[in-house]
Amino acid sequence: MIDVKKLLTSDQLWDYAGGVFPEYRKEQSRQLPIQPAWIPPFVRVPIRQHIGQSGNLIVKVGDHVLKGQLLTEPTHGMAVPVHAPTSGIVEAIGQTPSNHPSGLNEISLTIRTDGLDTWCERKPVADASTLSDNDLLQLIRYAGISGMGGAGFPTEIKLTPVNPIELLLINGAECEPYISADDTLMQALAEQVVAGIELMARLLNNPVVIIAIEADKPKAIAAMEQACADWEQVRVRTIPAKYPSGGERQLIQIITGQEVPSNGIPADLGVVVHNVGTAYAVARAVYQDEPLIARVVTITGNRVLKPANHWVLLGTPIDALLHHHGLDQLDPVIVGGPMMGYQLPHAEAPVIKTTNCLIIPSQDELPSADRQMPCIRCGSCAEACPANLLPQQLHWYALAEDQDKLNEHNLFDCIECGACAYVCPSEIPLVLEYRQAKAMIRSSRQEQLKAERAKQRFEARNERLEQEKQARAEKHKKAAEARLKAMADKPSSSASESSPDSATKQSAAVAAALARAKAKKASQQPQKTMIDAAGQTVPDNSDVAAMREARKAEARAKKAQKQSSSASGNGASDKSAAVAAAVARAKAKRQAQASSTEPDAQQPLAATASNAADDKAARVAAAVARAKAKRDAAQHSDAKPAVTAPSEEQPAADDKAARVAADVARAKAKRQAQQATDTDQKPQPTSAAEPAQDKAARIAQAVAKAKAKRAQQAAQDDSEQ
Numbered sequence: 001m002i003d004v005k006k007l008l009t010s011d012q013l014w015d016y017a018g019g020v021f022p023e024y025r026k027e028q029s030r031q032l033p034i035q036p037a038w039i040p041p042f043v044r045v046p047i048r049q050h051i052g053q054s055g056n057l058i059v060k061v062g063d064h065v066l067k068g069q070l071l072t073e074p075t076h077g078m079a080v081p082v083h084a085p086t087s088g089i090v091e092a093i094g095q096t097p098s099n100h101p102s103g104l105n106e107i108s109l110t111i112r113t114d115g116l117d118t119w120c121e122r123k124p125v126a127d128a129s130t131l132s133d134n135d136l137l138q139l140i141r142y143a144g145i146s147g148m149g150g151a152g153f154p155t156e157i158k159l160t161p162v163n164p165i166e167l168l169l170i171n172g173a174e175c176e177p178y179i180s181a182d183d184t185l186m187q188a189l190a191e192q193v194v195a196g197i198e199l200m201a202r203l204l205n206n207p208v209v210i211i212a213i214e215a216d217k218p219k220a221i222a223a224m225e226q227a228c229a230d231w232e233q234v235r236v237r238t239i240p241a242k243y244p245s246g247g248e249r250q251l252i253q254i255i256t257g258q259e260v261p262s263n264g265i266p267a268d269l270g271v272v273v274h275n276v277g278t279a280y281a282v283a284r285a286v287y288q289d290e291p292l293i294a295r296v297v298t299i300t301g302n303r304v305l306k307p308a309n310h311w312v313l314l315g316t317p318i319d320a321l322l323h324h325h326g327l328d329q330l331d332p333v334i335v336g337g338p339m340m341g342y343q344l345p346h347a348e349a350p351v352i353k354t355t356n357c358l359i360i361p362s363q364d365e366l367p368s369a370d371r372q373m374p375c376i377r378c379g380s381c382a383e384a385c386p387a388n389l390l391p392q393q394l395h396w397y398a399l400a401e402d403q404d405k406l407n408e409h410n411l412f413d414c415i416e417c418g419a420c421a422y423v424c425p426s427e428i429p430l431v432l433e434y435r436q437a438k439a440m441i442r443s444s445r446q447e448q449l450k451a452e453r454a455k456q457r458f459e460a461r462n463e464r465l466e467q468e469k470q471a472r473a474e475k476h477k478k479a480a481e482a483r484l485k486a487m488a489d490k491p492s493s494s495a496s497e498s499s500p501d502s503a504t505k506q507s508a509a510v511a512a513a514l515a516r517a518k519a520k521k522a523s524q525q526p527q528k529t530m531i532d533a534a535g536q537t538v539p540d541n542s543d544v545a546a547m548r549e550a551r552k553a554e555a556r557a558k559k560a561q562k563q564s565s566s567a568s569g570n571g572a573s574d575k576s577a578a579v580a581a582a583v584a585r586a587k588a589k590r591q592a593q594a595s596s597t598e599p600d601a602q603q604p605l606a607a608t609a610s611n612a613a614d615d616k617a618a619r620v621a622a623a624v625a626r627a628k629a630k631r632d633a634a635q636h637s638d639a640k641p642a643v644t645a646p647s648e649e650q651p652a653a654d655d656k657a658a659r660v661a662a663d664v665a666r667a668k669a670k671r672q673a674q675q676a677t678d679t680d681q682k683p684q685p686t687s688a689a690e691p692a693q694d695k696a697a698r699i700a701q702a703v704a705k706a707k708a709k710r711a712q713q714a715a716q717d718d719s720e721q
Contacts, residue, residue, distance in 0.1 A: 002166050002256050002270055004208040008235055014257040016250045018386040019242045020419045022177050022339065024216065029300045029307040030180035034188055036311055037294055038324055039117060043315035044096050044108045045071060045082055049352040050152035052078030059109070063090045066120035068291050071109060074141065080154050081144045084120075085293040085313035088113040099318075099335060099352050101435070103345030111315070122289040133203055136286060143285035144292045144353075149182070149275030150248070152354045155282065158272055165204045166270040169255060170197055170279060172213040172220065173239060173246035176337030179357040181296040182276050184309045186213070186220035189280060190227035194234075196279030199286055201233070204272060209234040210255055211276075216241040243339065244417040248273050250386050262413055277356075297355055299325060301334075302362035312351050318358065319347035327360055334359040339418035340431075373426040381420035381430065387413050391420040391430055398437040403444060406437055414438075550585060556626055586666070627709075671704070 006012075048054035055072035059065060065084040072081045088111040095105035125131060131139075137156055146152040149171055174182040186193060201209055211228070213221050215238050228234045239245055239254055249260045252271055260266055266273055277295065284290040293314055300307035305326060312321060319330055330347045336357055359365075381391035390409055397405040414434050421430045 002258065004166050007167065007208055007210060007255070008233075011237070012257075013237070013239060013254055016253045016386050017388050018384045018419060019244065019250075020384050020422050021241075022243055022422060024177045024241070025300075026178065026180045026183070026216070029178070029298050029309060030183050030217075031308070032184060032188055034184055034296055034309045034311060037313050038310075038316070038321070039086055039113055039115060039313065040316050040320045040324070042088075042091065042110055042112050042317075043085055043313060044110050044317060044350045045085065045315040046096075046098065046106050046108045046350065046352060047072050047082055048106065049082065049314070049354070050080045050146035050154060052080060052146075052154055054107070055079045055081050057093065057109075059090055061090050061093055064088070065090060065111060066118050068122065068293060069120045070142070070291075077141075077157055078154055080146050081142060081291075082314075083144055083291040083293050084111060085315050086111070086113050087116050087118040097346035097349045099344070099349040099355060101342040101345070103349070108315075108350070124289050125287055128199060128202075128286055131286075136199060136203060139286050139289075140282055142291070143281070145278065145281045145285060146292075146353055147275060148277035148281065148295060148353060149246075149356070150354070155274070155278055158274065159200060159203045161204070161267045161272060163267050163270060165207045165267070165272050167256070167272070168197070168201055168204055168207050168209045169251065169266075169271055169273045170209065170211040170276060171246060171248070171251055171273055172211055172217070172224070172276045173251060174217070175214060175241070175243045175246035176339055176341075176357070177243075178300050178359055179298050179337050180300075181298045181309055181356045183217045183220050185280060185296050186217070186276055187223050190220075190223035192283045193276050193280045194224070194227040194231070195287065196281070196283035197228075197234070197274075198231070199282055200274060200279060206233065207270075207272075211236045212239050212251055212255060213237070214239055214241045214245060244386055244415065244419065247386065247415050247417060249415065262410055292353060295351075295353065295355070297351060298357040299360075300357065301360035302365055303327065303329070303360045312355075314352060315350045317348050317350055318344065321351065322347070322358070322360065330360070332361070332366070334361060338365075339422065340416060367427055371427045372429070375426055375428060378425060380423040380425065384419040384423045386417060386419060387415060389414055394437070395428065395430055395433060398433040401437070401440060403441050406441065411437060411441070553626060554585065560626075560630060 047057065053076070055074045057071065058073050059069075059071055064087075065071070066087045067084060069084045070081055071084055072079075074081045090109055091112040092110040094107065094110075096108040096110070098104055098106040100106075128136070137159065140159065141154075141156040145155040147155065147158075172182055172186055174180070197209060197211070201207065209231075211224055211234065213224065213236065221236060221238055225236045228236065237255065239251075244250055245254060248266060251273065252266055252269065253259050256269070256271070258269055260269060281292050281295075285292070294311050295314065296309050297312045298307075298309050299322070318333060318335075322330055322333070333344045333347055334341045335344050335355060336342065336359075338359065338361075341357070341359065375392060375395060377392060379392065381395075382389075385391055387410075393409055394406065394411055394414070397409065398411075411434065416431050416434060418431045421428065424430060
């Protein structure tokens with residue numbers, strides 16, 4: 001743990017490994033005053049200017065915006081909003097060149113300025129003690145403040161750490177050559193910088209505050225000591241001018257003597273580090289309600305006639321800014337310092353929140369690319385590395401794209417300070433190689449992460465499908481078990497009921513087959529016709545009618561037989577009814593055959609007479625059968641018990657009566673059929689003979705009926721005697 005009391009009372013400093021002493025060249029630009037901001041004809045405001053994600057756009061093309069107006073809405077903690085740096089009209093929203101070594105395009109808002117620089121509504125706060133900590137954090141967040149001395153980490157996140165903080169370290173070292181932006185800011189606006197530090201300390205529960213400034217900035221040191229003279233919890237510490245003393249990890253080691261562990265952060269030691277420019281932005285956001293829309297930028301280099309520090313609106317195109325200061329030749333332009341900066345691929349890229357310096361060097365200030373030579377393994381890079389790495393080994397592994405070895409040698413502990421490249425006698429661009437290797441590893445990790453997520457989704461899908469499959473199988477299994485249980489629970493009588501059911505089904509199938517056969521036979525036979533009273537030819541349905549009457553007679557006979565059997569149980573009555581039914585069926589069959597074999601060439605009149613005679617004969621036979629059955633049933637039901645003959649004589653009498661009745665019926669039917677045939681074959685001279693023939697047929701039928709009745713009566717009398 002850090003001994004905070006010792007930090008306040010002792011002036012002891014520690015050193016770190018490596019480091020170099022380049023030529024600083026700060027004198028040409030550190031003179032006051034800071035030049036005021038210039039309003040360009042248009043500004044390009046990237047929607048993301050920090051480490052994290054961009055917010056959601058809340059303006060559209062054609063909108064008139066005011067200075068300080070919110071352009072994006074933050075959606076989470078790592079999303080920092082951006083604001084309009086001046087008033088104007090949103091002219092376009094689209095891809096423009098980025099302020100990045102890659103020069104890739106990014107989404108930006110192009111605002112055509114109106115030159116009025118009209119502010120939006122602001123609500124300044126005179127006394128910050130009236131605000132809660134949450135109110136302060138919200139003001140800082142919506143002011144769009146991120147780290148202004150490094151990679152641009154959101155300030156709100158660093159002011160809400162998980163671990164308790166014992167030391168707030170303010171970085172005023174500004175060790176990079178050429179850059180003097182923080183130096184002049186502390187000289188000119190020390191009180192506002194200290195006001196911002198006080199707000200930060202309040203949000204961190206008032207830890208000890210150390211303001212570290214390199215020894216080559218005496219005016220800044222004096223100004224800061226004067227500004228915080230009445231604050232007991234703060235100390236201004238002067239550190240040696242050594243590069244890279246301004247690095248976060250190196251500065252912590254200088255002040256506390258402790259190293260931040262690999263893959264760790266300063267908060268693990270109870271330390272939070274902020275830049276002096278960030279502290280000034282916090283004070284402006286709280287007390288003036290002014291978002292981060294401008295910053296101090298050092299414009300220097302041998303080609304610049306008057307190097308100086310300028311307030312520059314964020315979003316100002318770099319080429320327009322340099323043209324405004326009298327520079328026509330803009331190739332190359334270096335963003336940042338000569339050690340950690342990068343050459344800008346496109347000069348029309350804008351100034352952003354992390355842009356602290358623009359160097360326009362002469363040819364003498366630039367190393368020649370032709371001077372690069374192979375590595376001679378001298379080891380100077382390892383001696384200069386402040387992170388205790390092996391730059392030589394990283395160089396070989398980067399060329400071989402050996403990611404495993406690069407990770408094994410802690411490539412990501414490299415702060416890209418450029419000390420190794422500065423001392424390299426072969427002038428190898430080591431920092432550029434390390435940046436490319438880091439980008440390669442990050443890309444590979446992203447691909448692995450995507451693949452892992454895809455694998456997890458695939459496995460989750462397969463697991464879900466397998467669960468659904470098992471659920472279906474279990475459902476089917478339960479249904480089958482339920483069916484088996486239901487079958488086992490059925491009574492044993494179901495087995496006996498199965499045979500009648502099958503017999504019924506078989507009978508139905510047979511009946512259906514017979515019906516189909518009859519229909520087919522009927523369709524194959526030619527349809528008979530007859531002439532009605534109106535002289536029209538109509539279908540002759542006499543055969544069908546006869547068969548229908550026969551079926552009805554048979555049904556009535558069966559019914560009478562059943563009633564007779566249930567009343568007396570006499571077998572003679574059953575036989576008589578059966579004989580009568582058989583006679584009726586035979587009659588109907590012979591008549592149907594006779595009708596079907598009629599010559600097709602017969603005259604319509606003869607066919608009509610024959611059909612009529614057959615129809616009547618069938619009806620007579622059916623009536624005879626019904627009368628017999630009815631009389632038999634009545635006789636058996638009304639008869640008194642009589643002395644019966646021996647058992648062998650009674651069946652013989654019944655059989656004799658049945659045979660006599662059958663012979664009589666057959667003879668009568670044969671005679672009637674013969675008469676009908678003879679009548680059909682005789683020529684019919686005129687239609688006047690039809691009534692006579694009809695009458696003769698009726699007489700013959702009546703005679704036959706009377707004879708049959710007398711014969712049956714005689715047979716019954718014989719049997720009774």
